[in-house]
Amino acid sequence: MNRRRSLTALAATAACVGLLAGCGDGSTDAKDKPAAAGAAADGAQAFPVSLKNAWGTAEVKKKPLKVATVSDGDTAIALALGITPVITPDIEDGDPVAQYKQRALDKLGAGKLKTYDDTDGTAYEAIAAEAPDVILGVNTWEMDKDYAKLSPIAPVVTYTDKAQADTLTWQERLKTAAKALGLDAKAAEVIAANEKATADAAAAHPEFKGKTYTYTVVHPEQISFMSYEAQDPGVFEKLGFAKTDKAKNYGPDKNAVSLENLDQLDADVLLVTYPFGDRGVISPTELEGNKLFQSLNAVKTKHFAVVPSENSLAQAIAYPDALSAPWVIEQLTPVLAKAVAGQ
Template identity: 45%
Template sequence: MSHPIVRRTVAAAVALGLAAVGLAGCSSSSDTAEASAEGYPLTLDSPYGETVLEEQPERVAVVSSVDLDIALALGVVPVISPLYGDSALDPWEEDALAALGESELATFDSTDGVDYEAIAAAEPDVILATSGWTLDEDYEQLSKIAPIVSYIGEDGLSSMTWAERTEVAATALGLSDEGDEVIANVAAQFEEAAAAHPEFAGKTFTYAVIHPDQITYISYAGSDVSFFTDLGFVLPDTAEQFSEADSAVSRENVDLLDADVLLVGYPFGDEGLLSRDALEGDALFQQIPAVAGGHYAVVDDAVASPLAYPTPLSELWLLDQLVPVLSDAVAGDGGQ
């Protein structure tokens, strides 16, 4: 593996099934120097304090899979990335890495959280943590290593969209134009899918997940539901009854899940509060109009995680996976 640095390619594309994400554009060293002079020093804000980037960074560390995807989409191969245990990279990450001329990443085992020593040993100029789920615990230690690109605002961890995270990261890395190109490319793919499925426009949807301790209303008002809304779907009025702090649906009130389209994920299998067989066999669930009318569909386990943690790379992979499911559900052919 060659030394990981910021890489820029001309019109590079990452194959994601039938979709692609445009990577960073070509730039000479003089262009980089000019960008550095114009954009830096740069003050980075976060809920935990401010830090300053004196010059455009080249060695970039990331602390989450979301930030890894953002870096790769921008044409950046991180000097260190997290990898949980023996898990492999996601397929869209492998494709993006290959498009940048790399076959593997330098990683740390994130099973027990962020490895400060491994990150420090990689000598990064900056640390991307726009989706750092333990940043409230990690910020002080990480800030001793390098400036941190955080999520913005007290609720930014949960409320920021993938596009907003990408924009924040791109600005910090001096790659604003590349960030705009990545965001525009994803938007164009969604516009194309929405145009191909005009039946999605104005249809309400609910997305719920069966967790071990509750039925969770994922698509509450204020959550990042841009994957669906960018296709033309809208939230039902019921979504206003739920929030990040209050997202549980009781078995007695399972009818609150109703919408024109109902999506349910069962990523915990038999360890969930209800298995798929148990929920689908429940009389109250069967009486929900969306279920009775064939407008209910199951979210595959492989889809649940990238749907919960969207990125500029995973969004297009999800588009390929979910549009057929949504089309069947709208038509009343769901639940198969």
Template identity: 35%
Template sequence: MLKPLSAFVLSLMATAASAQDFPVTVEHAFGETTVAEQPARVATVGWANHEVPLALGIVPVGFARASWGDDDGDGLLPWVVEKLEELDAEVPVLFDEGDGIDFEAVASTRPDVILAAYSGISQSDYDTLSRIAPVIAYPEAAWTTTWREMIRQNAAGLGMAEEGDTMVAEIETRIEAARDAHPELAGKTGMFVTHLDPRDLSTIGFYAAADQRVQFLTDLGMDTPQAVREASEAGKYSGRISAERIDLFDDVDVVVTYGDQARLDELTENPLIARFPAVSRGAVVLLANDPMGTAANPTPLSIDYVLDDYLARLSAAATRSE
């Protein structure tokens, strides 16, 4: 695992941030945001943006409650719990985003900056949040920010762009070492199916090439199938294709999806799904509503937490594709 940052290193980071010239300006999909001075109170909305300041030794005053993968119901994922304990910090305010952003709850934390580099905020959301504090939004399109961009974009909003680059480089080194231990994945194609619902098999939903679940498979040495690349629309994180065209996925070696073995067994009895070579061979990685399933959508703190186990599952599926 990546070694936790020492108190001395965290102190150096804080000194570097305070020494950096402010204001800083960050460009994003809604224009640009200027942060006038080093933020003392950081809030985040959307998915996992709080992991960037935490990794940099900054405890946010509030962030979104975890709903997916939270197997003990405390609103925190295990790698976030570990980081808070490492920083000897109490649990901040947790925003309930089940019905969208809780603007009042965000405002109540009195943030100096709001990080939302990986999120689906709309122009209206952005405008409302901007009345509370400067907002760092996603670079291009909703839910298409990569983990690298999440780190760099949010770190820039904190005035810690160099530290963000360092964090990215450290994670890339860890991924490379783990990937090198699994050469059997090289050249294999991986498709991340959004769901396979026995009640509706008229279409196959999949995460598009721009989605970071798919890009994470690429990080791990796999290729994106041609059919997925061709069916992926610019700026979209997911897509659908008629199940009658399932033969387009003949070049898929491994399928990753959410569900359990019972559902997969039921699906393979369907004549259309039976024509999906990877599924019929059992070259499937099944993810549950647990930390592993959550971390397949990689975030700064989760990558190292699940990397070896995820690679082991992909490797086992890849051997069944031969």
């Protein structure tokens, strides 16, 4: 499964602001010069590079010029590092390209990415036909079955433990990929820029500090309490918000909220998203028209907001990466500001 295919694991997570702080200048021709000009800044990095992973070792003998990706998250990593992949999975399936990805493509002068149909999984032959120097797979859940077929094509850069498919931060994934690409300094630059931008956004909104919040996702099977106690501090907390005392009642395997217990959602600020629209367990109209929901203090005082999903914001919050992070804050901060102000 591509990390962006499913929204069932939606969760609050780290994000940053700025206009594509993670993207460098790049090539306009993915096949002839797929590595961006920004990549040259790290040209002195030593090769060969040997990277162990859960299935073997990736031996990258020289600085890669042709990079293939096997997930949308890996494509985001390449673009954030200033590299246009020679081939990527077709995550959009005909839908409009996410705004933050289009920004990166425009900045790199890349036009439209060459893609393969990943409906039935990774298209090994399509990847092999591009003769990549390296394959990025640090952001996929499918490496357990893909590695044996990908590794004969090119060195596969992926995680060192199978459990890391879920646990690595976007910063860790970025740094792993950067090491294989000779772009350690560029990765550090991207991370530092995002951290500064996040801090700047928090400083610009002191009214956020200390406000409790609940982030709720309406899934097809349940209403999910996503800002549970064990959830790593994410975009909301980096901006100054704090979890409610009810967060201790929920966890990654126990986060369903019944209609009888909607009072569990109350907080200084209540945020709900409907990534499945009317295919959720309850429609937006039904939930927001529910008498118990309307009785919540956050709702009565207008400290309630819907986080948009049609523009990929909810998805980008769930699956953060160096490319989407700036755009998330850009889109989310105004929503939060209005909710705090009760507008």
